[in-house]
Amino acid sequence: MSQSNEGLRHHCGVVGIYASEEQNIPEQLFYGLFSLQHRGQESAGIAYRNKDELVAYKSLGMVSQVLGRYLSENRASTIGIGHVRYSTHGGNKLENAQPILVSCNKGDIALAHNGNISNTQTIKDRLEAEGSIFQSTSDSELMLHLIARSRKATFPEALKEILPELEGAYSMVMIFNNTLVALRDPYGFRPLYIGTREGMTVVASETCALDILQVRDYRSVKPGELILVDENGMRSEIVMRSPRTAQCVFELIYFARPDSYVFDESVHLMRKRMGAALASIERTACDIVVPIPDSGNSAALGYAEASGVPLEQGLTRNHYAGRSFIMPTNAQRELVVRMKLHPVRSVIEGKRIVLIDDSLVRGTTSRTLVKLIKEAGAKEVHLRLTSPELKWPCYFGIDIPTRSELISNTMSPDQIAEFIGADSVVFLPIDKLAECVGKPESYCFACFSGRYPIQVPSGEKET
Ligand code: SF4
Incomplete structure (x- = not known):
C-alpha cells in the first residue's frame, strides 16, 4: 500500500479454516491473517474449537503481537476463524475487535466480518426499543442479535431469514457448532475466496492468504452465496440475489495486495x-x-x-x-x-x-x-x-x-x-x-461519482 495515502483505511480482513483431521488451526489462522495485515492493523483475533467449546482470543495490535504465541503451541482443532480490523466509527476499542463469540438458542456461534452494514443504526434503534442491549458498536454484534431473535429453529434457517434485512457490504466467516460458514452479500462489495487442500478448506478475503497456506485450488465466493463446510463436505446455495453486483473498484486500485486475485482479477496486472x-x-x-x-x-x-x-x-x-x-x-x-x-x-x-x-x-x-x-x-x-x-x-x-x-x-x-x-x-x-476493469456495470465507483449502487439511509448519508 502506498504510504503516502493516510486518509483511507480498510475495515477488515477475514480467514476461516475447516480441516477434516485435527491440526494446529490457530497457527494456520496466524499465517492467513499475517498475509491480510494490510486490511487492518489495529486489532487481531481468532476463534476456534478447543475440544468441546468455542474459544476466542483477540486484542488490540498487529497480528504478530496479538497472536504470535500461537506459533509456539500446538492447539489441535478442526475449525477456526480469524479477523484483522481497522476501527472506524466504533473507535479503537477492544470490544469492537472480532471474532465475536456467543452462545445462544441456536448454538455456539463465532462471527468475523468484513464490510459495513449501511442500515445498522435503523435496525439497532428498533432492537434497542424492543429491549436489546449492545456491548459494542460493531455490525457483527447486530447480526448475532438478529440470528438469536429469529424464530426459525436452526442456525442456517435463521441466517437466511435475517439476511434480507441487512443492507450494505459483508463478506463474512462464521463457526456454528462444528460448521464453517462463508457468506458474501448479494452485491459482492468485498472479495471473499474459498479453496481446498488435502482435506482443509480455507476461506479468506484475498488469495494471498490462501497462497501462504499453500491452497492453490480456489474460487471466488459468489455474491449472495452461502457456503457451509463440515464433516459432510461442502454445501453451497445462492440465498440472496440483487439486480446487479457492485464490487469495490478501490480494492483493485489500492487496498488488495498486488499478489492477490480479487474479483477474479490479478491485482498486479490490473x-x-x-x-x-x-x-x-x-x-x-x-x-x-x-x-x-x-x-x-x-x-x-x-x-x-x-x-x-x-x-x-x-x-x-x-x-x-x-x-x-x-x-x-x-x-x-x-x-x-x-x-x-x-x-x-x-x-x-x-x-x-x-x-x-x-x-x-x-x-x-x-x-x-x-x-x-x-x-x-x-x-x-x-x-x-x-x-x-x-x-x-x-x-x-x-x-x-x-x-x-x-x-x-x-x-x-x-x-x-x-x-x-x-x-x-x-x-x-x-x-x-x-x-x-472490463465490466464496469459489476463495479462500484460511488466514491468518485456519487452514484451509490444501493440507497444509503438518509440518517447515514452525507450530502
Ligand atoms: S468504490 Fe464503492 S465500495 Fe469501494 S470505496 Fe468507493 S464507494 Fe466504497
Whole structure:
C-alpha cells in the first residue's frame, strides 16, 4: 500500500479454516491473517474449537503481537476463524475487535466480518426499543442479535431469514457448532475466496492468504452465496440475489495486495493496466517514472512500459515504520513522512519525474513528499493518480474522510498541483478506469461519482 495515502483505511480482513483431521488451526489462522495485515492493523483475533467449546482470543495490535504465541503451541482443532480490523466509527476499542463469540438458542456461534452494514443504526434503534442491549458498536454484534431473535429453529434457517434485512457490504466467516460458514452479500462489495487442500478448506478475503497456506485450488465466493463446510463436505446455495453486483473498484486500485486475485482479477496486472491507461491519456515530457511504494509499483511499471520512459525506484520505503500518527506541527508531520518514504537522491537529482500514486485524499502527505523530492534535486514532479478524483464517502466498508476534507471537492487538479508544489496533477478519468476493469456495470465507483449502487439511509448519508 502506498504510504503516502493516510486518509483511507480498510475495515477488515477475514480467514476461516475447516480441516477434516485435527491440526494446529490457530497457527494456520496466524499465517492467513499475517498475509491480510494490510486490511487492518489495529486489532487481531481468532476463534476456534478447543475440544468441546468455542474459544476466542483477540486484542488490540498487529497480528504478530496479538497472536504470535500461537506459533509456539500446538492447539489441535478442526475449525477456526480469524479477523484483522481497522476501527472506524466504533473507535479503537477492544470490544469492537472480532471474532465475536456467543452462545445462544441456536448454538455456539463465532462471527468475523468484513464490510459495513449501511442500515445498522435503523435496525439497532428498533432492537434497542424492543429491549436489546449492545456491548459494542460493531455490525457483527447486530447480526448475532438478529440470528438469536429469529424464530426459525436452526442456525442456517435463521441466517437466511435475517439476511434480507441487512443492507450494505459483508463478506463474512462464521463457526456454528462444528460448521464453517462463508457468506458474501448479494452485491459482492468485498472479495471473499474459498479453496481446498488435502482435506482443509480455507476461506479468506484475498488469495494471498490462501497462497501462504499453500491452497492453490480456489474460487471466488459468489455474491449472495452461502457456503457451509463440515464433516459432510461442502454445501453451497445462492440465498440472496440483487439486480446487479457492485464490487469495490478501490480494492483493485489500492487496498488488495498486488499478489492477490480479487474479483477474479490479478491485482498486479490490473494496476499495470491503470498505469498504462494514465500514460495513454497524456504524454508528459519526463526522464523517469517513479512509484510511491508499494501500491504505486505495479501502476508505475504499466506507465513506464506504455510510455517508454524508464522506471526508477526513486523512493525508498522503510518497512519498519508503523502506522501513521497525527502530529501537531508541520515539521513533525514531515518527519513522519521522511521516516516512511525517502527520496533516492542519486536517482532523482536533475530529473523530470512522473510520480505514480493510487489516490489523493487530503493532499497533505503528497505535499510533504513532493517537497522532499524537490529538495532531493528533482527538476519537475508530475503527480499521476490511478484513481479518479475522490469526492464522496463510502458506506460499504472503507473509511473515507468527510467530503469537506477530500481535496478534490475544494480544488481542481491545477489548484491541487499548486497546493502540493507539483508541476502538474492528472487523475485517471472514470471512463478510463471503467475500461481497465472490463465490466464496469459489476463495479462500484460511488466514491468518485456519487452514484451509490444501493440507497444509503438518509440518517447515514452525507450530502
Ligand atoms: S464507494 Fe468507493 S470505496 Fe466504497 S465500495 Fe464503492 S468504490 Fe469501494
